[in-house]
Amino acid sequence: MCGCASDSEGATQKPAAPPYFLDNRRSFLGTLLGVGSVFVGGLLSVPLARFALFPLIRRTTELKRSPVGAMSDCSALTEPVMRTIRIEQVDGWRKSIFEKAVYVTTNKDGQLRVLTSVCPHLGCTVPWSKDKNQFVCPCHGATFTKEGARVSGPSLRGMDTLETSVQDGQLLVRFQYFRQLVSDKEVIG
Numbered sequence: 746m747c748g749c750a751s752d753s754e755g756a757t758q759k760p761a762a763p764p765y766f767l768d769n770r771r772s773f774l775g776t777l778l779g780v781g782s783v784f785v786g787g788l789l790s791v792p793l794a795r796f797a798l799f800p801l802i803r804r805t806t807e808l809k810r811s812p813v814g815a816m817s818d819c820s821a822l823t824e825p826v827m828r829t830i831r832i833e834q835v836d837g838w839r840k841s842i843f844e845k846a847v848y849v850t851t852n853k854d855g856q857l858r859v860l861t862s863v864c865p866h867l868g869c870t871v872p873w874s875k876d877k878n879q880f881v882c883p884c885h886g887a888t889f890t891k892e893g894a895r896v897s898g899p900s901l902r903g904m905d906t907l908e909t910s911v912q913d914g915q916l917l918v919r920f921q922y923f924r925q926l927v928s929d930k931e932v933i934g
Contacts, residue, residue: 809833810910810917813849819857819916825850825873825880825891827862832920845920847907848873848880852892859907859918860893866900868925880904901928 811830825848834841846862864871869884880889887898895903908919924931
């Protein structure tokens with residue numbers, strides 16, 4: 746009987762706890778693993794956050810100047826001349842390159858002006874008519890003088906002028922879009 750009592754006592758005893766230094770080492774390694782995981786996760790999240798926030802941080806539409814032509818070609822104009830300019834637009838992650846028609850003309854004082862070919866009424870392309878000596882919108886019949894002033898038609902204002910500058914003998918223009926169906930020139934975007 747003595748042997749039975751001692752067997753039952755041994756079965757209910759808890760195993761001996763590991764020494765203090767082994768328990769401390771395990772908690773240190775667990776803490777080190779947790780800190781390392783947070784650090785690596787933080788490093789991996791930086792490119793993901795930059796990718797997601799890129800369109801918000803960077804200005805997506807850059808207004809660069811496009812070359813129209815040499816000043817020597819543009820200085821002796823008697824009537825508007827159509828030129829095609831290349832515009833580079835960055836929209837979020839996408840880069841678009843497109844071409845737009847502009848007209849180089851002079852005002853009454855002989856100063857160069859660059860007009861957009863976009864009708865301020867509904868956005869049609871307005872061609873120069875040599876026969877009528879005016880810009881005539883083929884869609885709605887709006888007419889404009891060679892300086893871009895409104896003559897007649899449904900348009901509420903004249904053709905829009907673009908900002909120009911001269912650099913190294915080249916005429917440069919900054920293309921912009923303007924709000925349609927309003928009497929005042931108002932830049933969009």
